[in-house]
Amino acid sequence: MITPFVGIGPFRLGMSREEVEQIFENLNHWRADDGISVNPSYIEMLFMREHFEYDSNARVKFIQLINPRYSGQFYIPCLYQGVDVFTTKVEDLIHSLRQEYSMVGDDDPRTGFSFAIQDLELSFWREGIMNDEIMEDPFFLEMSEENQEIEKHISILWITI
DSSP: EEEEEEEETETTTTOOOHHHHHHHHHHHHGBSSSTTTTOHHHHHHHGGGGGEEETTBBBBEEEEEEEEGGSOOOOOOEEEEEEETTTHHHHHHHHHHHHSSOOOEEOTTTTOEEEEEEGGEEEEOOSSSSOHHHTTTTHHHHOOOHHHHHHTOOOOEEEOO
């Protein structure tokens, strides 16, 4: 669950570094069962430690979440108001959010890379723009169906205070 001004999943804005590390430890059972103990857990693939920023009091002020489809091994829904932000097409997601909130920066999902809702301190980013012309390009068509779907969606989510 993505909760503006609060956090994402088990991680909360305002947590200490120790509390964040404890959550990683508590979710250690999400580790891939491949016999290699140093492999990151699924939760570590979503929330890498370097994707947390801390304020001068060592409290979380920024959380970045990467699209879980990038791991290729698992999928965890990332919901905001019941909508999975990583599986919903960018055009649909941004159009829906613009109905309720004003955007700063890019606001046209056909041409934008970064979409920020200042009122919620919530931002979305994608690596590239996907449109009909690009989807008809031979390079795109040579990608696997899974990679084509990934390219159509939001790549990264930021939540800050």
